Amino acid sequence: MTSNRPYLLRAIHEWILDNHCTPHLMVDANAEGVDVPQKHVKDGKIVLNIGPSAVEGLRIGNDEVSFLARFSGVSQLVAIPMHAVLAIYARENGRGMMFGEDEGKPDPDDDNTPEPPTRPSLKVVK
Helix, strand or coil: CCCCHHHHHHHHHHHHHHCCCCEEEEEECCCCCCECCHHHCECCEEEEECCCCCEEEEEECCCEEEEEEEECCEEEEEEEEHHHEEEEEECCCCCEEECCCCCCCCCCCCCCCCCCCCCCCCCCCC
């Protein structure tokens, strides 16, 4: 089965907005494929405001979260692979969801290629 992380992320993001709060993502900034401004990283993690007033073009896809945001007045495209998202929560009250660091990471042994069907072997019985 595919990871449930993107589905939960989209649902909790909508829930936070419906409750008039500001959604924030906590991201593992050292994870492979993460493109965030490194000068804002602390202890290998970065917290990003993904509220509508803070980002433009937010896309929470099945493989990554991407958006355009300003850091120190400079616009930057941010791309976060889904496995690097550690948590989504509301700034105002901290309510949301944390994800395990290994949960949702692509399995290097799993190439998602289905096994070819094996042909039945028949024998002539006399």
